[in-house]
Amino acid sequence: AQTVTQSQPEMSVQEAETVTLSCTYDTSESNYYLFWYKQPPSRQMILVIRQEAYKQQNATENRFSVNFQKAAKSFSLKISDSQLGDTAMYFCAFIGGINFQGAQKLVFGQGTRLTINP
Amino acid sequence: NAGVMQNPRHLVRRRGQEARLRCSPMKGHSHVYWYRQLPEEGLKFMVYLQKENIIDESGMPKERFSAEFPKEGPSILRIQQVVRGDSAAYFCASSGQGNSYEQYFGPGTRLTVT
Numbered sequence: 001a002q003t004v005t006q007s008q009p010e011m012s013v014q015e016a017e018t019v020t021l022s023c024t025y026d027t028s029e030s031n032y033y034l035f036w037y038k039q040p041p042s043r044q045m046i047l048v049i050r051q052e053a054y055k056q057q058n059a060t061e062n063r064f065s066v067n068f069q070k071a072a073k074s075f076s077l078k079i080s081d082s083q084l085g086d087t088a089m090y091f092c093a094f095i096g097g098i099n100f101q102g103a104q105k106l107v108f109g110q111g112t113r114l115t116i117n118p
Numbered sequence: 119n120a121g122v123m124q125n126p127r128h129l130v131r132r133r134g135q136e137a138r139l140r141c142s143p144m145k146g147h148s149h150v151y152w153y154r155q156l157p158e159e160g161l162k163f164m165v166y167l168q169k170e171n172i173i174d175e176s177g178m179p180k181e182r183f184s185a186e187f188p189k190e191g192p193s194i195l196r197i198q199q200v201v202r203g204d205s206a207a208y209f210c211a212s213s214g215q216g217n218s219y220e221q222y223f224g225p226g227t228r229l230t231v232t
Contacts, residue, residue, distance in 0.1 A: 033219045043207060045223035091160050095219050108160035
């Protein structure tokens with residue numbers, strides 16, 4: 001069974017600083033995707049960034065980037081120039097076993113509560 | 119293009135009552151997933167459905183919980199005889215054929231059992 005582990009329950013940084021959230025996962029699949037979701041106080045799940053396992057290049061989306069280490073099964077999220085609006089719960093997630101019928105379940109980590117202080 | 123719709127957003131039920139949660143997938147999407155989030159925890163998969171079919175219900179409790187996705191209308195997650203431990207946020211997500219890894223989430227339904 002796949003598992004996703006986020007070892008940092010809470011983190012806090014000052015506005016404009018850079019912060020890195022950690023995530024490790026365990027799987028025997030060779031074809032999978034990894035995600036970071038943001039959940040602000042509104043509780044809406046917002047996709048921040050996605051990484052395909054077969055791509056060596058780390059994904060980036062504006063201020064958000066990942067460090068994907070496939071051999072180590074590590075998938076960290078770096079937020080640069082952090083903003084007050086980045087305050088939220090962040091969840092790392094995994095989906096594997098993709099087949100032509102699609103649709104496998106997302107497996108989520110426990111989350112990291114990130115607070116950006118003014 | 120409207121996103122995933124869920125209603126109600128908040129639902130209060132007394133112990134022993136039934137709860138019905140509705141999810142309308144994004145237009146053109148035929149795959150629906152239900153996830154549950156207990157307080158201070160990540161989301162946990164419950165069930166995956168396509169139109170008129172349950173594909174994977176491995177995360178669904180064996181008793182009191184059921185789900186359907188009829189040919190017409192929204193997907194329904196039904197919880198019979200609710201207990202306090204059912205209090206949680208229930209999220210629905212949808213994806214299109216061939217894009218299963220792109221799941222779009224609704225705003226969730228917060229169920230409170232008193």
